[in-house]
Amino acid sequence: MTNSWTDIKNTDLVVVMGGNAAEAHPCGFKWVTEAKANRGAKLIVVDPRFTRTASVADYYAPIRQGTDIAFLLGVINYCIRNDKVQWEYVKNFTNAAFVVKEGFGWQDGLFTGYDEQKRDYNRSTWDYEIGPDGFAVVDETLQNPRCVWNLLKSHVSLYTPELVERICGTPKDKFLTIARMISECSSPVKTMTSMYALGWTQHSKGSQNIRSMAMLQLILGNIGVRGGGMNALRGHSNIQGLTDIGLMSNLIPGYLTIPTEREPSFDAYMSTRGFKPLRPNQMSYWQNYRKFFVSFQKAMWGDAATPENSFAYDWLPKLDVPAYDVLRAFELMHQGKMNGYFCQGFNPLLSFPNRKKITSALSKLKFLVVMDPLQTETARFWENHGANNDVDPSKIQTEVIELPTTCFAEDEGSLTNSGRWLQWHWPGGSPPGEAKTDAWIMAQIHLRLKELYRKEGGKVPEPIVNLDWRYKDPHEPTAEELAKELNGYVVSDVPDPSDPTKTLLTKGKQVVSFAALRDDGSTACGCWIYSGCFNEAGNNMARRDTSDPDDTGAYLKWSWSWPVNRRILYNRASSDLQGKPWDESRKLLWWDGAKWTGYDVPDIAPTAKPDTVMPFIMNPEGTSRLFTRAMMRDGPFPSHYEPFESPVVNVVAPKVRGNPVARVFRNDFEQFGDAKEFPYAATSYRLTEHFHFWTKHAHANAVLQPEFFVEISEELAKEKGIEKGGTVRVWSKRGSVTAKAVVTKRIKPLTCDGKTVHIVGIPLHWGFTGAARKGFGPNSLTPFVGDANIETPEYKAFLVDIEPVAGPVA
């Protein structure tokens, strides 16, 4: 989230699209009901199904899954054509005026530089024209035909209300009503918030779905303001923490990146991370990259990371591929190239697409270690459960080791919520049986490995034997010790430059924030964005003060928010070029003549002059980006692509299947079905009664939603002779499931490009362990393809067929 859950109460318009907040985030949704009840805010829901969120919405419109980009570019087109643009914001705070290089273009669904063989673009034309002064060329008059604004205007002109209806199946009048409601928020005194979740990410163009809305929010001037923002509702508690800490194969904590094979030396690595400002006077905060990186290396290897060995740069792994994401990991397992797997707090047998492939991959492992508080299906993947897990245990040789762990309520630590708040928690009970904390288990493994490397040597022992392990009890680092390490500490005294008799930083003290970090090895910090969470003031994450001056919803003394306790990112953009709030009744940060002041921690240097330093300090431009240059693999602007399995052809680019640069492994291409064989458009989702595959282990939750079902319209039920509560079989090219049928008015057939499209809704939650009835998950059916940029699997749009079958014999 750019904003926070509590800030949603400040909005005038909530758009829930690509999510179902009332259903999947019921506790956070209270802030929507607050905005509605106290501000008279309106709620719009756009979804293939009439969801629980829609049940309390002011306006609902249906949309075919996987067509959000067309809808949103349609809204942008509407705003531009009707002059519903926050012009002052767009001209000053976005890259609308930046001039793009000659040669960039878009045709037949493809941007310049496409290589069909590589399924990739040469992105060299996707950038600004650089002037003789070394800065990007801008045209503040917006007259240059190659300035971002004019390119955008022409790019979205295709997406008329008629085309939106043709692609999305959203009736034109409903689309226009929503476009009109949204466009009203271009007023500086009206804001809209976007609440989205996996309904936007789990597509082969998920990142571009989100980009589309981010662009719309920028055009309306809704980023950095109270009641605005791009608010990603994370799918798990602490999944925000997971990404912050960099638990992905291509990241290290704080969104720093793992080196690649092309960066054999620290100098080579840093050479592409200069982040030189693209406009005069801009902060380009990533210029501090080296400080964050060196401090991370010091946290990892302590005294062994020295200037002489480039702070142990060689001990970091170097990627030979863009990322070892989960799809690639299971592909490698499937090929027999990955032989061991540690599965920590994860249930891949039900979570990853194409379950048949997952089962086959796990069966080829030599060993599988499962660390989990619950007996997951993954730990039992080898066990026969009839139709629900039809495997032959005698043919599976994988050794499975289960290590029971504590759950969140049994240990201490912090959880990072969607709004970037790090909230400390304390154990509410004792762990059962032999359950141990994850930290204890990891410490045991590490200490044993370290000992083995010491005794027996082996290839590259240094990263293991030199790993800094300065915990009071090496067998179980405490949550506080780990949090202090993430915050960072002073490794050696740093003298005060203005008075050498004093120290600026004193050895052994916690650093106050990342502003204190240095690139000479005198500071250590496990995760720079978390710096400040546990400094000399104590554990700021444990703060529980509910005071909130003037009821702004900031709650600055409750827990701690990254970065540096800031609650709304880009908050300098809440004021105009002179530093005067756009909306006096909802002011957030303003220039008092000498410095920035207000209700939040300024997202800019406190004395940075308002008309000189622009608000988007992380970007070398100083502005936000309507055009993302070469930073996304599938285009500097979003473009409509159909899902890989779609009931209709792409009317914008009939020859393009799916996202043209999404990675597809060779054998998986053959596993895609087409609309002739599989005529119905399926989607997957969660239900409020359950949380993923955990709560089916809890009796009360099993009572509230006991049995796997699929949802279809009354029309499809009639066509196929399916009865409400009857049993159906649903199958795709990759697998088959049986389920109860919920026949509902909440799903209606859509008309897309003249064709009737029926939707089949498939909730997740059921498996073959736990208290609920045995069932299936949608991953038995879903295709093995991910987003072009971050490889999130395409769970939200795929093709199936359905038929009634005889129910199970009692």
Added chain:
Amino acid sequence: MFPPLPNPTTAPTPPRFGDQDLIRRSASTVTPPAKRQTEVAKLIDVSKCIGCKACQSACLQWNDMVEEVGVNVGVYDNPHDLTPASFTLMRFTEWENPETKNLEWLIRKDGCMHCEDPGCLKACPAPGAIVQYSNGIVDFVHDNCIGCGYCVKGCPFDIPRISKVDNKAYKCTLCSDRVAVGQGPACAKACPTQAIVFGTKDDMKQWADGRIKDLKSRGFKNAGLYDPPGVGGTHVMYVLHHADKPEIYAGLPNNPRISPLVEIWKGVAKYAGFAAIGAMAAVTVVHGIFSGASRVSPHDEEKAKEMAEKPPAGENA
């Protein structure tokens, strides 16, 4: 936001109400207290409810009830009806508004309404099995319950359920145990959107007024409060977007009132000198009146009216 109640103290506190505050006791006479306690109420704002079932879960947990894991019969309602373990239930209705042509998904939390004039209590032949406190809470005292099921038939909302395990009647207590120590009901505490709030009945009516104004401003011209006068008002009230049509919310009665059957039974009890001859004898006498279908049919109603006007011979034998 509705101000949340502070957490209770961990020190033992005397209950805020008890037997001395009874205003009604089934099949008995009580001397009402000189001063009635402030009436309480639970307000369920259907227009804020997202159907998450946190209330159902909280109810099971607080009351330490184990409901069976059922099946899916093609709807979201689980269990499929109120049970002796499930005192509350979300009922989902898909309603196409004939005026706007829009689909509305009406979700109503069903459960005991805690009527000011409780049909269950009036129908109950077992002394002290059903009581009403002066704050309005209607509670079942299971030690005194004989499992006859008359409360089920006396209830205009079809709420109580008889357990097959101990043959006693069960329903929502309005968390009388929590209210006694200054807390609100568990369902209200668990509700994430404050669709369920709890307080004095006057405060709840006032809170409802604000909600109704908001709904009217959004085009629900018939938004209103459900506090049916036919049962003297209730201590569980609903804010409905379509208060003119309560029946569209999974059959919420339009004008609930106590069945005339119960009024006869009251007469019978009086003549029978009920307390003297004992509950079982009384049960035998009225068995004929109440036996039959579990719901009161129009035919029953008509017959009852006749009987009320002209008592059958030999009834006081």
